[in-house]
Amino acid sequence: MKNAVSRSTFGGLDHVVINTMRDMDAAAVAFTILGFRLTPRGHHSLGSINHLMMTPGPYLELVGVPPEGLQRQDVVDSPFGLNGLVIACADADATFASLEQTGLPVEPPVAFSRPVTFSGQTEVAEFRTVRFPAACFPAGRIYHCEHLTPDLIWRPEWQVHPNGFCRISKLVVTSPDPAMDVDRYAAACNAVAHQDREGWFVPLGDFRLDVVPGPVARFMELDLLFGTLDEIERRAVAMPNVVWVRQAATCATLRLAEFNLSLTCRSPR
Incomplete structure (x- = not known):
């Protein structure tokens, strides 16, 4: 219904x-x-x-x-x-x-x-x-x-995940011409393109689509938010063929080459 x-x-x-x-x-x-x-x-x-x-x-x-x-x-x-x-x-x-x-x-x-x-x-x-x-x-x-x-x-x-996953915050897209493509992405999303110190992006509520320079057009990386990173880190480092790189207490990169996937994992603490 x-x-x-x-x-x-x-x-x-x-x-x-x-x-x-x-x-x-x-x-x-x-x-x-x-x-x-x-x-x-x-x-x-x-x-x-x-x-x-x-x-x-x-x-x-x-x-x-x-x-x-x-x-x-x-x-x-x-x-x-x-x-x-x-x-x-x-x-x-x-x-x-x-x-x-x-x-x-x-x-x-x-x-x-x-x-x-x-x-x-x-x-x-x-x-x-x-x-x-x-x-x-x-x-x-x-x-x-x-x-x-x-x-x-x-x-x-x-909606409750053992690893604390709670939100999607950003998708990074590469483009040979970000300044041109960001307007097309914005039109497709019924939104308005913006530019800040990090470059061109399209805001969609508390999510943003970043359009960055790159040799080919590609959905490059996804940002996910977690309550903390402790549980997903514990699980990721124990898995074969998974790369977990901790950049800071609240940020890490998770790469799953088997699925051509790169995830940035963040937490508030």
């Missing part, structure tokens, strides 16, 4: 996507060992599979394709690793109409669903998305998502 009060406002961050392609099993094991609480595996009607790492606000999604059957082409064709920036919207039709005015190519809303099982019962979560063609943003997918059943996604039991 549709929640009476929308969790999302047009232009805010909804979630960030990590594309595991056909390595979902390995990714789910790795993130569980690192102390993230994963939702049960979902199977989308479009032909993709997922696990979520929820917070009270924006969440982190592992997406991939099943080994057999329908396989979602935009997942197969998109970059491996960090590859999706998803903006919240309350009305996909209104979002599509607004984005058409930006001059960016935009595709009409698409509806899809997936079963969600909790407390011994199964419900159907429903979504509508508004996407840009892949060539529009070669660094990764950017799209808007309307949650028709947010109460099936933001469940309290999925």
Whole structure:
């Protein structure tokens, strides 16, 4: 059923996507060992599979394709690793109409669903998305998502993580021409580009998209916030093929080469 009060406002961050392609099993094991609480595996009607790492606000999604059957082409064709920036919207039709005015190519809303099982019962979560063609943003997918059943996604039991994960704070994107590309990212997010001492960025509530110089367009690094770094550090240093580098008491870098992934982990203390 549709929640009476929308969790999302047009232009805010909804979630960030990590594309595991056909390595979902390995990714789910790795993130569980690192102390993230994963939702049960979902199977989308479009032909993709997922696990979520929820917070009270924006969440982190592992997406991939099943080994057999329908396989979602935009997942197969998109970059491996960090590859999706998803903006919240309350009305996909209104979002599509607004984005058409930006001059960016935009595709009409698409509806899809997936079963969600909790407390011994199964419900159907429903979504509508508004996407840009892949060539529009070669660094990764950017799209808007309307949650028709947010109460099936933001469940309290999925928001507490053994490692203390609590928020997504920043995505760093490289670009050969940040000054030009930041305006396109801002238009796609229904936001305004800004510049500070660190460079160009697009603020989306308490999240920011940083667009920095780089030889190719790429979703480079994601910043995550934790209550403390002690538990995720304890878990990360015990894992093979994982690199944990502590820069300060409140900041560390976590690299998972197996999934082409670099995470900056921060805490307030």
